[in-house]
Amino acid sequence: MKAFETFHPIVLFAFFVAAVGLSMFFMHPVYLAITFFSAISLNIALRRQLFFKDWKLYVPLFFLMAIINPLISHNGQLVLLYINGNALTVEAIMYGLAIATMIVAVMLWFSCYNVVMTSDKFIYLFGKVSPALSLTLSISLRLVPRFRHQLTQIIQAQKVIGMDYTAGSLWHRIKCIVRILSILITWALENAIDTADSMKARGYGVKKRTAFSLFIFERRDGIALTIIMLLFVTNLAASFLGTTTFYFYPTFGTIKWDIDSLLFYSSYFLLLSIPLAIEIREAFKWRSLKSTM
Structure with missing residues (x-):
């Protein structure tokens, strides 16, 4: 079992909601690079063998989505050439690459989610709120x-x-x-x-039924959840301030490198790096214990 999987289900669920939610809406090149790097790193840490097998799917899907946009969208000012009277622009190509990167990154996040958030954890979180819905979603996943x-x-x-x-x-x-x-x-x-x-x-549907679980909300879970929520709110603030906004049409926007922007970039990187940091910390801790044996 990986170190990140041992955290409380609400911490795991909160992280993936934040990661997937922000990844789906941030089209800024810097944010896309952070998202893609973090998603790949976490996949290597949690599901190394399956991840390298899945590249047979991800690579063709990436290029397919990247090619589709410049074929159907002809907006932009930097024209490379004309195909049957339709302009092939640099902006359309880059936007296609951005969309492909975002979609593949979200798929990678969900791959990690399926490994970490098992059905018993999902039912533990939502079983009391809506038992039928939680069971249906668990079976569907x-x-x-x-x-x-x-x-x-x-x-x-x-x-x-x-x-x-x-x-x-x-x-x-x-x-x-x-x-x-x-x-x-x-x-x-x-x-x-x-x-x-x-x-x-097993008595499903009987009223006043009880459920057994081994999940205990510990001090480390509270610290991790607090950090996730603070970083999530920080990135929402960055979105409202326009730091995460980047225009591809009619021409490219500007990437800011001022102090405020760098701080927001760093907060996003820290948010997505939480699971990987936990895995690295646990690996060093385990090596330290082995060296003292």
Whole structure:
């Protein structure tokens, strides 16, 4: 278990709300660079092997989104060339890169969220407020990873018996894909019935039910939550003051490097670096303990 995962669920949830919420609206180049760097660093710290596998998805998606914008948007003053009478501008290209960076960064944050915020933590936070909604969201968040895992197992099992959808004639591949989908749907329906029976057997829906949890709000959680909230409010203030604003059209805005701007940039970096700082601190602490043994 990673060090950041051991914090109280409300601290983890508050951090990801702040990180994802700010990342979705800050299109300033400096903020985008901080967001992208922080999201990648946290992914390497929390899910190193899965992260490097996911680049097969992220890299094509990044370039696809970056290319789409200059093809559909022809605004801007710095024209590179004309394609069928439509201007290809530097501003449109840079805005496409900014949008792609923001979307990929948000996806990376959600990847870390799925690792850190398990279903029991989510139900602990929202189970008393809205038990049905928290359970529905928890099941929904687990649905895609479970389907992917089960689909991988089905494909591997089918390859063993000669039903490989990547080889053979077109008709053979279609038969294999239909067979795999049929098995996956059957598994999903059976799993839904098992889940319903299990919930009924455990008394779900009974009034005045209790819930067991091992989560205790400690002093370190209070300190971490306070720091997150202060930095979050600071960055909201930066947004209201216009520090996070950057224009791509009709031409590029200016990037400020005055003292106030640098302080706001630093506050955003500190906010997104909290989990990584916790991981680094725990790693040094563990090495120190090992050296004294």
